[in-house]
Amino acid sequence: GENVEQHPSTLSVQEGDSAVIKCTYSDSASNYFPWYKQELGKRPQLIIDIRSNVGEKKDQRIAVTLNKTAKHFSLHITETQPEDSAVYFCASMEYGNKLVFGAGTILRVKS
Amino acid sequence: EAQVTQNPRYLITVTGKKLTVTCSQNMNHEYMSWYRQDPGLGLRQIYYSMNVEVTDKGDVPEGYKVSRKEKRNFPLILESPSPNQTSLYFCASSPRQERSYNSPLHFGNGTRLTVT
Numbered sequence: 001g002e003n004v005e006q007h008p009s010t011l012s013v014q015e016g017d018s019a020v021i022k023c024t025y026s027d028s029a030s031n032y033f034p035w036y037k038q039e040l041g042k043r044p045q046l047i048i049d050i051r052s053n054v055g056e057k058k059d060q061r062i063a064v065t066l067n068k069t070a071k072h073f074s075l076h077i078t079e080t081q082p083e084d085s086a087v088y089f090c091a092s093m094e095y096g097n098k099l100v101f102g103a104g105t106i107l108r109v110k111s
Numbered sequence: 112e113a114q115v116t117q118n119p120r121y122l123i124t125v126t127g128k129k130l131t132v133t134c135s136q137n138m139n140h141e142y143m144s145w146y147r148q149d150p151g152l153g154l155r156q157i158y159y160s161m162n163v164e165v166t167d168k169g170d171v172p173e174g175y176k177v178s179r180k181e182k183r184n185f186p187l188i189l190e191s192p193s194p195n196q197t198s199l200y201f202c203a204s205s206p207r208q209e210r211s212y213n214s215p216l217h218f219g220n221g222t223r224l225t226v227t
Contacts, residue, residue, distance in 0.1 A: 001170070006153070009151070031213075032213040034213075034215065034216075036216075042220075043201065043218035043219065043220055043221060044154070044201070044216075044218050045218070046215040046216065049213070049215065051213070089153055089154060093213060098156060098159070098169065098170075099144075099156070099216070100156075100170075101146075101153040101154040101155070102153055103151055103152055103153040104151075104153045104154075
């Protein structure tokens, strides 16, 4: 089955700097890659997603890039703010219609 | 308000005492799923359901049961809980979930279960 590896496990950045979280997947047939944000004590919520026929997608300060050849995708957050502090999960949908999540990245934005 | 409702939010129980965590969604979603969240392991899928009366095992189904008799409800049953099932559990739903049609998961607020 699909295996999703996420790095780094923790990331500290200064407010205003950029943050990058990377994920790799194993199933070359995977075609859908969402990113979820989970604030402390709350539920995960979708922040951006990308499909395999697209290389990059942006939504204001957030962008996701996908490299199908290398089987990796990344989340980019620019001009980070304290409210960006949270746990971020990447995920990949494998052939069997199952969404497999990475282990998560704790992002801390220091003001 | 469109939402996924889980109950209870917190539960402390003892080994072997059967329990049920309820999950209900009011969005007429076909797809529902249960995850457990453990530190360093992310969200791991326990069971999922593509539609009424259709359920399938996820990555960590051992020790759990589910049922999908109605579209809106997807209870998680622990017949004989053990300490290694102490975790944070999330129910989630989406309109559909298949290769040709992906849609975001809507998560419930979570159930923190402690088994002593």
